[in-house]
Amino acid sequence: MSAPAIAPASAVAGIERLLGTSSTAAPAASGGSGSFSSMLLDGVASVDRKMAAADAQVRAFAIDDSIPVHQVTFALEQAKLSLELMLQVRSRMVEGYQQIMGMQL
Amino acid sequence: MQAMEISRTGLDVEWRRLEVIAQNLANANSSSRPGTEGYRALQLVSGPRFADHLGGGGSGRLGGVQVYGVEPSAAAPRRVHEPGNPNADADGYVTYPGVDHAGEMTLMVTTSRAYEANVVAMNTARQMYMKALDLGRGS
DSSP states (O other): OOHHHHOHHHHHHHHHHHHTOOSSOHHHHHHTOOHHHHHHHHHHHHHHHHHHHHHHHHHHHHHOTTSOHHHHHHHHHHHHHHHHHHHHHHHHHHHHHHHHHTOOO | OHHHHHHHHHHHHHHHHHHHHHHHHHTTTOOBOTTSOOOOOEEEEEEEEEGGGGTOSSTTOEEEEEEEEEEEOOOOOEEEEOTTSTTOOTTSEEEEOOOOHHHHHHHHHHHHHHHHHHHHHHHHHHHHHHHHHTTTTTO
16 A cells, blocks of 8 residues: 555666566666665565576476475475565556556646 | 475475385395394484574574484394394394384374375465465455
């Protein structure tokens, strides 16, 4: 609720970086480089780390199947859950952004 | 995520326990040469693990379970009269490890059930996580 109200500019920048399409809001990002967008970036980096960890587990298991299977499936599941969380955050933020953009002035 | 992490430590320990049981059963008939120490049944010792052992978070956080060690059991070896066996001693006795077959089988069933319980707990934690993501969706 309050996330779009706090810092719309940095929220937009966060979404843009999240989607990898930094077309317009680059100056806004430098202006409002608050903790919100860095928090988002940290979240994306953590998802990325979990994905890489799961990938490494699958690779290790393919080479040497002496590591327990549940460690592989656990890493995959964790990566999936954090991706799911990221998608949820993204869709809520896009929703908030669109509501603000549609606001009557 | 913490609940899933705890369940994962449980899975790790039970997996390890099954490996020890398999090792004991596989060596149940390993005779040893006279004068040498033969195979001794192994036992996995596990106990609670707290997150602050790893330096993470405040005290009192739950960290699951961990393997403390794999110790040889004190069970006396089994001696069988088999004069024809190349490993027989001067009196014709062969020494076999004191593997408790029934005990190992019981432990194996317990281990399997504990593993399943950990999987169920992990799935429940996962479902709760997914439900939490559904909070406020579609409004």
